Amino acid sequence: TASLGIALRGDLLDFVAQPDLADVASAAVRFRPDQWLLIDADGRIAGAQTEDPPAGWTRIDHRGRLILPGFIDTHVHSPQLDVIASYGTELLDWLNTYTFPAERRYADPAVAEQGAAMFLDALLSHGTTSAMVFATVHKVSAEALFAAAEQRGMRLITGKVLMDRHAPDGLRDDVVQAEADCKALIARWHGRGRLAYAVTVRFAPTSTPEQLAMAGALCRADASLYMQTHVAENRDEVAWVAELFPDARSYLDVYAREGLLHPRAVLAHGIWLDDADRAALREAGAQIAFCPSSNLFLGSGLFDWAAQRAARVPVSIATDVGGGTSLCQLRSLADAYKVQALAQRRMTAWDGLHAVTRGAAQALQLGDEIGHLGVGAVADVCVWDWAHGPVATQRQSVARELHEKVFAWMTLSDERSLVSAYVAGEQRYARS
Ligand code: GUN
Ligand code: ZN
Numbered sequence: 001t002a003s004l005g006i007a008l009r010g011d012l013l014d015f016v017a018q019p020d021l022a023d024v025a026s027a028a029v030r031f032r033p034d035q036w037l038l039i040d041a042d043g044r045i046a047g048a049q050t051e052d053p054p055a056g057w058t059r060i061d062h063r064g065r066l067i068l069p070g071f072i073d074t075h076v077h078s079p080q081l082d083v084i085a086s087y088g089t090e091l092l093d094w095l096n097t098y099t100f101p102a103e104r105r106y107a108d109p110a111v112a113e114q115g116a117a118m119f120l121d122a123l124l125s126h127g128t129t130s131a132m133v134f135a136t137v138h139k140v141s142a143e144a145l146f147a148a149a150e151q152r153g154m155r156l157i158t159g160k161v162l163m164d165r166h167a168p169d170g171l172r173d174d175v176v177q178a179e180a181d182c183k184a185l186i187a188r189w190h191g192r193g194r195l196a197y198a199v200t201v202r203f204a205p206t207s208t209p210e211q212l213a214m215a216g217a218l219c220r221a222d223a224s225l226y227m228q229t230h231v232a233e234n235r236d237e238v239a240w241v242a243e244l245f246p247d248a249r250s251y252l253d254v255y256a257r258e259g260l261l262h263p264r265a266v267l268a269h270g271i272w273l274d275d276a277d278r279a280a281l282r283e284a285g286a287q288i289a290f291c292p293s294s295n296l297f298l299g300s301g302l303f304d305w306a307a308q309r310a311a312r313v314p315v316s317i318a319t320d321v322g323g324g325t326s327l328c329q330l331r332s333l334a335d336a337y338k339v340q341a342l343a344q345r346r347m348t349a350w351d352g353l354h355a356v357t358r359g360a361a362q363a364l365q366l367g368d369e370i371g372h373l374g375v376g377a378v379a380d381v382c383v384w385d386w387a388h389g390p391v392a393t394q395r396q397s398v399a400r401e402l403h404e405k406v407f408a409w410m411t412l413s414d415e416r417s418l419v420s421a422y423v424a425g426e427q428r429y430a431r432s
Contacts, residue, residue: 002041003041003056003057003058004040004041004056004057005038005039005040005041005046005057005058005425006038006039006057006058006059006060006425007036007037007038007039007053007057007058007059007060008036008037008039008060008062008067008381008383008422009034009035009036009037009059009060009061009062009063010034010035010037010062010063010064010065010066010067010383011031011032011033011034011035011064011065011066011067011386012030012031012032012033012035012037012048012067012373013029013030013031013032013066013067013068013353013406014030014068014069014357014358014371014372014373014374015028015029015030015350015353015354015357015358015359015372016028016029016030016372016374018354018358018359019348019350019351019354021306021309021348021351022346022348022351023348023350024348024350024403025403026348026350028350028354029350029402030373031402032048034050034063035048035049035050036048036049036050036051036052036053036059037067037373037379037381038053038057039379039381039422039425040425041425042425043153043378043379043424043425043426044376044377044378044379044424044425045373045374045375045376045377045378045379045381046375047375048373062383062419064386065383065384065385065386065419066383066384066385066386066409067373067381067382067383067384068353068357068373068381068382068384069129069357069358069370069371069372069373069377069380069381069382070127070128070129070130070370070380070381070382070421070422070423071127071128071129071130071329071356071357071382072128072129072130072131072316072356072357072360072361072364072370072371073123073128073130073131073132073318073319073327073329073356074131074132074266074289074316074317074318074360074363074364075132075134075228075266075268075289075291075318075319075320076123076131076132076133076134076318076319076320076321076324076327077099077133077134077320077321077322077323078115078116078119078120078133078134078135078141078145078158079102079103079105079106079115079119079134079135079136079141080099080102080103080321080322080323081115081118081119081122081321081322082102082105082322083098083099083102083322084321084322084324084325085322085325086098086322089298090234090236090298090299090300091233091234091236091237091298091300091323092234092236092237092240094298094323096168098322099322100167100168100171101168102322103136103137103171104136104168104170104171106135106136106138106140106141107136107138107140107170109140109144112136112138112140112141112143112144113144113147113148115141115144116141116144116145116147116148117148119133119145119148120145120148120149120152120154120156121429122327123327124152124154124421124423124428124429125415125418125421125429126326126327126328126329126415126418127328127329127330127382127384127415127418127421128327128328128329129154129155129370129380129381129382129421129422129423129428130154130155130156130361130366130370130380131154131156131157132156132157132158132198132226132228132266132289132318132364133145133156133157133158134158134161134200134202134228135158135159135160135161135200136160136161136171137160137161137162137163137167137171137172137173138160139160139181139184139185141160142158142159142160142185142189143185143188143189145158146158146185146188146189146192146195149194149195150192150193150194150195152423152428153193153194153423153424153426153428154194154380154423155194155195155366155369155370155378155380156194156195156196157195157196157197157198157226157228157364158197158198158200159182159185159197159198159199159200159226159228160173160178160181160182160185160200161200161202162178162182162199162200162201162202162206162207162211162214162215163202163206163207164178164206164207164208164211165205165206165207165208166205166206167206175208175210175211175214178211178214179214179218182197182199182218183218185197186218186222186225190222190224190225191224194369194378194424196224196225196226197225197226198225198226198227198228198266199215199218199219199225199226199227199228199260200227200228200229201215201227201228201229201255201260202229202230203229203230203231203233203237204229204231204241204244204245204251204254204255205237205240205241205244209245212254212255212258212260213258215227215258215260216258216259216260217259219259219260219262219265220259223262223264224264225264226264226265226266226364227260227261227262227264227265227266228265228266228267228268229255229260229265229267229268230267230268230269231251231252231255231267231268231269231270231273232250232251232252232269232270232271232272232273232277233268233269233270233271233272233295233298233300233301234271234272234298234300234301235272235301238251238272241254249276250273250274250276250277251272251273251277252267252270252273252277252280252281253277253280255267256280256284261280261281261284261285261286262284262285262286263284263285263286263365264364264365265284265285265286265287266286266287266288266289266316266363266364267281267286267287267288267289268288268289268291268318268320269288269289269290269291269294269295269300269303269320270288270290270303270308271295271300271301271302271303271304272301275307275311278307278308278311278313279311281311281313282311282312282313286313287313287314287315287316287363288303288308288313288314288315288316289315289316289317289318289320290303290305290315290316290317290318290336290355291303291317291318291319291320291323291324291332292317292332292335292336292338292339293319293320293323293324293325293326293331293332293335294319294320294321294323294324294325295339296335296338296339297323297324297325298323302339302342302343303339304343305336305339305340305345305347306340306343306345314359314362314363315355315359315363316355316356316359316360316363316364317329317332317333317336317352317355317356317360318332319331319332326414326415327415328414328415329356330410330413330414330415330417331414332356333347333349333352333353333355333356333410333411334410334411336352336355337352337411348403348407349403349406349407349409349410350403350406352410353406353410357371357372358371358372359371378424379422379424379425380422380423380424381421381422382418382420382421382422383418383419383420383421384409384413384417384418384419385413385417385418385419386405386409386417387409387412387413387417388412388413388414388416388417391412392408392409392412392413395408395412396408396409418431419431
């Protein structure tokens with residue numbers, strides 16, 4: 001007879017609400033030590049229990065390990081694995097020196113296909129089961145990502161990059177071709193299975209005003225589309241945008257005026273925003289992806305999470321690889337903690353882990369589908385060791401209460417602690 005599904009045993013951790021800032025004893029945390037997580041044959045979570053599941057359930061015993069929703073990375077660049085950890089530049093030089101040459105290779109369908117497969121497998125092997133991804137300017141690069149995500153059953157949001165100026169040959173589109181490519185990709189992929197399209201403006205300097213207007217028109221025509229871009233990441237970039245768009249009140253205003261800010265808009269960085277910008281984000285329902293690893297590596301600046309929170313702008317945490325130096329969201333969280341610490345603020349493990357699970361899911365309007373271990377969620381689930389190596393093992397052995405344990409786990413762990421990753425109940429990564 002067919003299996004009813006699988007049952008994973010371990011320490012279940014997820015969130016039922018947004019934790020309050022600096023609340024180490026938050027009631028938003030749902031910790032269910034040593035329970036069976038039941039995943040039905042359709043790949044959805046059916047429940048959790050302490051009793052052994054009845055016959056018919058395939059038991060997988062991870063007793064003594066941690067089970068979390070797969071992480072969500074709201075801002076990452078698939079073609080940039082080839083330039084991760086490139087030495088010595090800030091944003092604008094980094095783009096010209098490393099990134100643009102790497103992205104040019106994705107005009108080749110074979111490169112795009114192989115790159116997409118390797119990228120998605122890398123996400124899974126770092127504990128990330130869903131992502132909002134920048135492809136390249138080439139239509140084929142977005143096609144390849146959608147196809148590879150579909151093969152793996154992953155929730156993926158991506159789009160071809162719009163850039164029609166200030167980029168080298170082989171990396172520019174034009175308004176007419178770009179619009180046609182976007183429409184074709186939307187028709188083929190948007191809303192198909194777990195896939196969705198994001199209108200993907202690279203950043204204001206690489207799009208003409210005409211292209212920004214086209215992007216805004218796409219968003220206005222279909223409110224179910226996502227939008228992703230970069231904003232106010234680096235001071236030289238901000239100054240350049242002010243030169244290019246002298247009529248705009250601010251960098252963010254360039255996007256606002258074109259109708260690009262809406263509840264499905266995710267803007268990466270937002271380090272150099274002001275209060276009026278944050279109010280505009282709040283008004284539009286748009287959100288920021290905080291990318292601490294990238295911000296530190298490229299020397300871009302220290303993001304003010306507290307100011308966004310005060311302005312009630314949703315914030316998720318993202319890797320921004322290849323500006324960021326790891327695909328592992330636990331590394332992002334360790335960096336995010338240190339960025340807060342420099343501002344005399346404290347990020348609890350709950351703030352951090354919520355931002356890469358339930359918080360990101362809700363910000364993407366996918367809170368029913370992903371980001372938690374409640375009944376009915378799609379079973380995108382990762383199994384982690386509580387510790388890797390003698391130092392972390394010792395630290396865990398002396399930890400007394402839950403926040404202390406989880407904070408040390410978050411801070412000391414990386415992808416080496418990942419045991420397995422399930423996407424819609426299918427195991428897609430297993431540590432060898
Ligand atoms: N701004 C425009 N393009 C990029 C990019 O690829 N990475 C980062 N971090 N910032 C950008
Ligand atoms: Zn980026």
